[in-house]
Amino acid sequence: MNRRKMLSLLGMSPALLAASRAEAAKTKTKTTKPMAGAGKIEALNPKGIPPPIQLVPMAPRLKSLDGKTIYLVSDGFPGADHFLAQVGLWFKKNMPDVTTVYRLKAGAFADDDPKLNAEIKAKGNAVIMAIGH
Amino acid sequence: MVTIAFKNLALSNAAQRGMPHERICFTPHPVWGKTDAEMYAYLEGNDPVSGKSLMKEVVDVLTQPLTAEESKTGTVTPDVGPPTFIDTSDNLQQYYIDNGMTDFMHIQLPTQEKVDAMLKGTSHHPDEVVGKMCPARGSYPEWSYTVRHVAINAVMAGALPEYLPTILAIASSGVTALSSSTNSFAVAAVINGPIRDKLNMNYGIGAMGPFAQPNAAIGRAWTMVSRNLGSSGTPGQTYLGTFGNSVNYNNLIIPENEKDSPWTPLHVQKGFKPEQNVVSLFVGFSISQGQAGVGLGVKPVPQFHEALRYNMIPFGPLFGALGVLDPLVAQGLVELGFKTKEQLADWLQKNSTISAKDARSTLFGGRWVRDPQTPDDARIPYYAKADSYNFVVVGGQTNPYHMVANMSYRVSVPIDQWA
Numbered sequence: 001m002n003r004r005k006m007l008s009l010l011g012m013s014p015a016l017l018a019a020s021r022a023e024a025a026k027t028k029t030k031t032t033k034p035m036a037g038a039g040k041i042e043a044l045n046p047k048g049i050p051p052p053i054q055l056v057p058m059a060p061r062l063k064s065l066d067g068k069t070i071y072l073v074s075d076g077f078p079g080a081d082h083f084l085a086q087v088g089l090w091f092k093k094n095m096p097d098v099t100t101v102y103r104l105k106a107g108a109f110a111d112d113d114p115k116l117n118a119e120i121k122a123k124g125n126a127v128i129m130a131i132g133h
Numbered sequence: 134m135v136t137i138a139f140k141n142l143a144l145s146n147a148a149q150r151g152m153p154h155e156r157i158c159f160t161p162h163p164v165w166g167k168t169d170a171e172m173y174a175y176l177e178g179n180d181p182v183s184g185k186s187l188m189k190e191v192v193d194v195l196t197q198p199l200t201a202e203e204s205k206t207g208t209v210t211p212d213v214g215p216p217t218f219i220d221t222s223d224n225l226q227q228y229y230i231d232n233g234m235t236d237f238m239h240i241q242l243p244t245q246e247k248v249d250a251m252l253k254g255t256s257h258h259p260d261e262v263v264g265k266m267c268p269a270r271g272s273y274p275e276w277s278y279t280v281r282h283v284a285i286n287a288v289m290a291g292a293l294p295e296y297l298p299t300i301l302a303i304a305s306s307g308v309t310a311l312s313s314s315t316n317s318f319a320v321a322a323v324i325n326g327p328i329r330d331k332l333n334m335n336y337g338i339g340a341m342g343p344f345a346q347p348n349a350a351i352g353r354a355w356t357m358v359s360r361n362l363g364s365s366g367t368p369g370q371t372y373l374g375t376f377g378n379s380v381n382y383n384n385l386i387i388p389e390n391e392k393d394s395p396w397t398p399l400h401v402q403k404g405f406k407p408e409q410n411v412v413s414l415f416v417g418f419s420i421s422q423g424q425a426g427v428g429l430g431v432k433p434v435p436q437f438h439e440a441l442r443y444n445m446i447p448f449g450p451l452f453g454a455l456g457v458l459d460p461l462v463a464q465g466l467v468e469l470g471f472k473t474k475e476q477l478a479d480w481l482q483k484n485s486t487i488s489a490k491d492a493r494s495t496l497f498g499g500r501w502v503r504d505p506q507t508p509d510d511a512r513i514p515y516y517a518k519a520d521s522y523n524f525v526v527v528g529g530q531t532n533p534y535h536m537v538a539n540m541s542y543r544v545s546v547p548i549d550q551w552a
Binding site: 039040041042043044045046047048049050051052053054055056057058060061062063064065070077078079080082083085086087089090094095108109110111126128129130131132133 | 134135136138139143148149150151152153154155156160162163164165166167169172173175176177188191192195196197198199203204205206207208209210211213214215216217218219220221222225229234242243244245248266269271272274275276277278279282285286289357361362363364496
């Protein structure tokens with residue numbers, strides 16, 4: 001499934017997501033009262049209230065990776081450390097001007113790690129984060 | 134970089150956190166268990182989503198200028214569809230199923246009349262906010278919901294109005310029945326207090342099976358609430374359990390058999406009065422039988438504590454232990470000297486250990502053996518504290534059986550506050 005189709009299925013304009021399929025709902029349902037004798041009934045939408053989403057602009061990109069430092073960050077899932085070691089090896093072989101630094105993010109996979117973020121801001125130019133196992 | 138198994142999860146999560154166009158490169162799945170050479174081959178190959186050379190794509194996403202869409206700011210309110218749906222009964226049944234609002238079985242359609250009747254089960258205002266829920270706390274945005282929302286889902290689950298306070302209590306906890314984890318988790322609700330008899334809950338023969346309306350409907354409502362109010366249970370996006378779990382249809386609903394138990398009821402252990410109505414929630418892997426445990430063939434009194442210890446050997450430290458005991462087992466344990474649940478928990482905590490070598494070799498080794506200097510032959514307790522063990526007495530005394538669940542206690546919620 002491509003991103004645009006999934007965005008639509010999830011009930012959002014392609015600019016945004018929510019975990020519902022309300023786009024489909026719009027085409028199949030009406031919000032007016034049913035007509036008497038039409039053999040139809042009206043049932044309530046069981047969905048809750050998703051929070052509003054604050055759009056976050058993405059960080060500016062680098063013009064080039066030459067001479068830059070890329071942090072390779074694992075979220076702690078099994079295998080991510082070995083995988084990122086291979087990413088570091090790839091840069092060493094193919095883009096030797098790039099410096100890579102491996103770090104394991106603190107906490108559970110979804111937890112913020114302010115200390116690491118501060119280190120990356122101070123010493124790094126880009127981040128590649130590995131998610132999965 | 135995300136392994137392909139988590140594609141939809143990554144895309145939807147990024148969007149719900151405000152970056153619908155986050156630049157994500159995908160690798161084949163899994164990386165766990167692959168050799169260095171196999172993983173390097175992933176990097177030399179193509180992104181399985183875009184079809185482009187993976188590492189060239191990685192370099193590109195770090196260096197290509199941002200588009201206008203990627204630089205957007207502002208607030209967007211997600212749309213969950215119209216307030217009502219109108220169609221024939223058959224078409225609506227299929228519509229709710231097709232749009233992921235059920236457990237893929239027919240429901241009681243939530244008409245205004247049915248929902249109004251359900252709302253008579255509580256004194257709370259329909260617009261009162263009940264709580265927040267998401268598929269995994271910290272990983273997804275939390276949805277909120279009102280008493281009316283919970284009532285709609287209670288109708289869909291086939292509940293009666295008198296069940297609503299219990300369902301509201303569960304919903305108020307924010308504990309989803311459909312965790313997003315790849316582990317296919319299960320949940321349990323232990324119900325204590327006079328409400329068990331008031332609702333005609335079954336805590337005797339077949340208590341945990343499909344043999345009583347309140348047990349069945351309250352459990353099913355928890356799943357409905359989780360799907361529709363907690364934004365849980367969309368495979369690939371908010372649900373990643375590789376197998377799924379049939380327990381999730383209506384969850385483990387366990388009204389404690391207080392009158393036949395020799396021990397203090399669970400809710401009193403948690404600080405409530407015996408006359409209070411309380412639901413206590415557990416989360417973890419799932420539940421399994423205990424009949425194969427060592428010591429059960431010992432006569433005249435089977436060594437139930439040994440069987441519990443043996444049956445909990447496969448447990449990992451990610452969750453605690455919940456023992457589900459027929460009253461005959463609880464009475465047998467009293468004869469063996471365990472006068473309280475706490476004494477049994479203490480014995481299990483002291484006598485359930487694993488070698489540091491074996492612990493290190495497990496997937497959760499780091500949680501068990503934190504000090505790298507620990508010698509391989511050191512014995513590590515399964516759980517550092519006795520309160521990781523909980524017990525509930527339930528069942529019809531047709532045989533002295535028990536079950537064990539690798540599940541942790543989460544919270545106890547008074548039901549009466551939602552009456």
